Amino acid sequence: MAIRERMSGNEAVAHAIKQINPDVLPAFPITPSTEIPEYVATYIANGEIDTEFIPVESEHSSMSAAVGASAAGARTLTATSSCGLALMWEELYIAASNRLPIALALVNRTLSGPININCDHTDSMGARDSGWIQIYAENNQEAYDNFVQAYRIAEHQDVRLPIMICQDGFITSHAVENIELLEDDLVKAFVGDYAPAEYLLNAARPLAVGPYAISDYGMEARKNQEEAMERSRQVILDVAADFAKVAGRSYAYFEEYRLEDAEYAMLMIGSAAGTAKDAIDELREQGMMVGLLKLRVYRPFPEREIAEALRHVKAVAIMDRAESYRGGGGPLGMEVNAALFKYKAFIESRNYIYGLAGRDFTTDLAQQIFAELESLVVEGQQIPDYQYIGLRK
Amino acid sequence: MSTDISKINPATPYHQLTEALTVVGGGTSRQFHTGEWRTSTPLFIVENCKQCLLCTPTCPDSCIPVVEGKRQEFELDYCKGCGICANVCSFSAIEMKEGF
Numbered sequence: 001m002a003i004r005e006r007m008s009g010n011e012a013v014a015h016a017i018k019q020i021n022p023d024v025l026p027a028f029p030i031t032p033s034t035e036i037p038e039y040v041a042t043y044i045a046n047g048e049i050d051t052e053f054i055p056v057e058s059e060h061s062s063m064s065a066a067v068g069a070s071a072a073g074a075r076t077l078t079a080t081s082s083c084g085l086a087l088m089w090e091e092l093y094i095a096a097s098n099r100l101p102i103a104l105a106l107v108n109r110t111l112s113g114p115i116n117i118n119c120d121h122t123d124s125m126g127a128r129d130s131g132w133i134q135i136y137a138e139n140n141q142e143a144y145d146n147f148v149q150a151y152r153i154a155e156h157q158d159v160r161l162p163i164m165i166c167q168d169g170f171i172t173s174h175a176v177e178n179i180e181l182l183e184d185d186l187v188k189a190f191v192g193d194y195a196p197a198e199y200l201l202n203a204a205r206p207l208a209v210g211p212y213a214i215s216d217y218g219m220e221a222r223k224n225q226e227e228a229m230e231r232s233r234q235v236i237l238d239v240a241a242d243f244a245k246v247a248g249r250s251y252a253y254f255e256e257y258r259l260e261d262a263e264y265a266m267l268m269i270g271s272a273a274g275t276a277k278d279a280i281d282e283l284r285e286q287g288m289m290v291g292l293l294k295l296r297v298y299r300p301f302p303e304r305e306i307a308e309a310l311r312h313v314k315a316v317a318i319m320d321r322a323e324s325y326r327g328g329g330g331p332l333g334m335e336v337n338a339a340l341f342k343y344k345a346f347i348e349s350r351n352y353i354y355g356l357a358g359r360d361f362t363t364d365l366a367q368q369i370f371a372e373l374e375s376l377v378v379e380g381q382q383i384p385d386y387q388y389i390g391l392r393k
Numbered sequence: 394m395s396t397d398i399s400k401i402n403p404a405t406p407y408h409q410l411t412e413a414l415t416v417v418g419g420g421t422s423r424q425f426h427t428g429e430w431r432t433s434t435p436l437f438i439v440e441n442c443k444q445c446l447l448c449t450p451t452c453p454d455s456c457i458p459v460v461e462g463k464r465q466e467f468e469l470d471y472c473k474g475c476g477i478c479a480n481v482c483s484f485s486a487i488e489m490k491e492g493f
Contacts, residue, residue, distance in 0.1 A: 099413040160412065198415060206419035213414050220407035221414050 002180040002247070009137070009172035012144035012179055013079075013105045013165070014039030018049055019187035020151065022103075023074035023194075026054035026065035030084035031117045032169040033107035037079055059084040063091035063102075070100035071209045073199025075151065077102060081169060082109035085123045089130075095162045096131025097225055098210050101154035102162040104132070105147065108270070108321075109169040110357045118358020119169040121269060124298075125322040125331045131225060133163040133232055134299040138255075138273045140177050142296075143167040145249055148182065151191050152239040158231040168271040170358070182247055190246050229300050236297055253302035255294040256309055258284060262291030264373040265310055267336060268319035269295045272354065272361040276319075279366030290370050301335055307343035315348035315373040316340075321355045329353075329386040348376055351386040359390050399424060427454070431474035433489045437466055441486035448478040448487060 007015065014036050017025075027037035043049050052074075056062045062078045070076040080088065085106060095102050110120040124134060133153060137143035146165045154163040167173055182190075198207055213221055240251040257277050259265060266276050273294040283290045293309055293316075295302075310316050318337070320330025329337075333351030340349060352369060355361045369389060375381040398421050401410060411417065442464070449457045449464055456472040458465045479487040 097413060198417060205417060208416035208421070209413070211414055211416050216403035217410065217414055220405075220410050223407045224410065224412065227408075 002182065005179050005181050006176055007140060007179055008035070008174050008176050009140040009143045009167045010035035010107065010174065011039060012140040012181075013147050013167070014043075015181060016144050016147040016187070017051075017077065017105075018043045019148070019182070019184050020075075020191050021049040021188075022051055022077050022151075024052045024054065024066070024069035024076045025078060026056050026062040026069065026076075027078050028056050028059050028062045028080070028084065030059070030081050032109055032173045033079045033081040033084070033105065035173070036105050036107070059087040060091065063088035063095065066102045067091055067095050067098065067100060070095070070102050071098065071199065072201045073196050075155075075194040076100075077105065079105035079107070081107045082111055082117075082123045085127060086111060089127075092127055092130040092132060092162075094210065097221065099160040099225070099228065100162055101151065101160055103147070103150045103154060104162065104164045106164045106166045107169045107173045108166055114357070116357040117169070119171050119271070119321075120356045120358070121166075121321040122323070122356075124164060124166050125324070127164070128299060128331060131161065131229065132299060133159075133161055133229070133236075133297075135163065135165055135236075135297055136269045136295065137165070137167045137172060138271055138294060139172055140167075140175070141179050141249075142251075143172060144179060144181065145243065145247065145251065146296075148187055148190065148247075149239050149243050149251075151194070152242070153232060153235050155194055155196075156232075156235045156239075157197075159228055159235050161225075161228050161232060166270075171271040180247075180249075186246055190243070233300050233302070236300075251296060253295070253297040253305050254309070255292075255296065257292040257294060259291030259293055259309060259313075261289060262312075263289040263314045264370050264377075265291050265293055265313040265316040266319060266366065266369065267293040267295065267306070267310070267316055267332065268321075269298065269332070270321065272319070272321070275361050275363055276366045279363040279370070282363065283367060283370055288370065288374070295332075301339075303335070303339035304343055306336060307339045307345040310340065310347060311343075311345040313347055314377045315350070317369045317373055318349055318351045319369075320351060320353050323353055323356065333386060348373070350376070350383050352389045353386070354389045356388075361390065365390050426470045428456075428470045428472045429493075431469070431472060431493055433474040433476065433491050434469065434493060435467055435472065435474070435476070435478055436488045436490050438486050438488060441484045443484050443486075445483070447481045447483065451477045451481050453477070 244250040329351040454471040
């Protein structure tokens, strides 16, 4: 029987960590992710788990220590947000290229500046090319469920890549909501033990990790890494299917909410999807055919599946909670538009930047966007390719 | 995933390399002939050599073998052509020649 509880997103992830009892957690505090290592440190102090907690002096060090611990053969994780992720930059690539299945509990927060502690996706979007798998949550339940699935994906022999389990800062990480937890033994059985084939602390088989690669080898190594990311697509689905058997909750690359017969769609990541669903319900009652594509897996990017899911709509609003400063939209806008073109789903699309630095996203804004899409299609009204929504003008 | 490093070379297809280029097995640096980096090469002029052995300990890559108190011909597998040996030789018994 599932355990009904109420807890914040941070506590939910910490609870999953407690149930998994990983080997090593190097961490450095940064708002709003600080609570995760705090909770875990408490579990360790209480003797509930025997994870080795390493208090380090920076995030550069926490990810470096995670790289070392994972290479040594330990099931490893850390947690961070915002500038903490930015300070890990170099090691993110090292973790991925060395094929170390580290889990990172990322609590999304904007990057400076202006300095601000609230939610947007600037931090993880910046790391989108670092070679990490990225999975996002709408609420505390999904953050918990995603973390329980994380090691099964990352450690799979076809994958062996690090994984970021992302949730929205404060909105998800600190809001207390109802949640259904799995029993400890179910989680332990689902996640299983970690038994890497090669690891540094295996004295019987000497090993060098992260050697210098001359030009004869570097490109080949990167191709292998790219293929591992490609193979993770199937593993993510397989693990989700196994998880559904245990938990009764189903996951895929994305959730389609009233999308099947929709004429106008919204595509977004994270907690604002809950708001969009409310707006969609209200508009549906008024007879407007609207729906949502809530992206869960951003890396690997499910471009073909997104194009197929959107092919039948008349227009889609691609919602970015991050500015890319490329001049012309955010990262999702760029990638989803490319996917639509590549798979010849020639629908209207517009890119909206919303919710930066913790700006609220409301049902009114969502309805305003759907009204714009309709006026674009029905009346031929000019709607900018890309615009800020919820901005004072 | 692990492979004997000696089976890997610059002609190996990518899918036959080790995961993350991990090197399995110890003592493999001996197989890495860093002398390939050389752009100038020391020549041993044996008739000028007085066997003073000043050159041997100055070589950073241990490329001047000594047998029964006498230095032998250069072993160039790891010689990077730095020229220190030619510089310390007081008897013009080592000359640097351009090229590999």
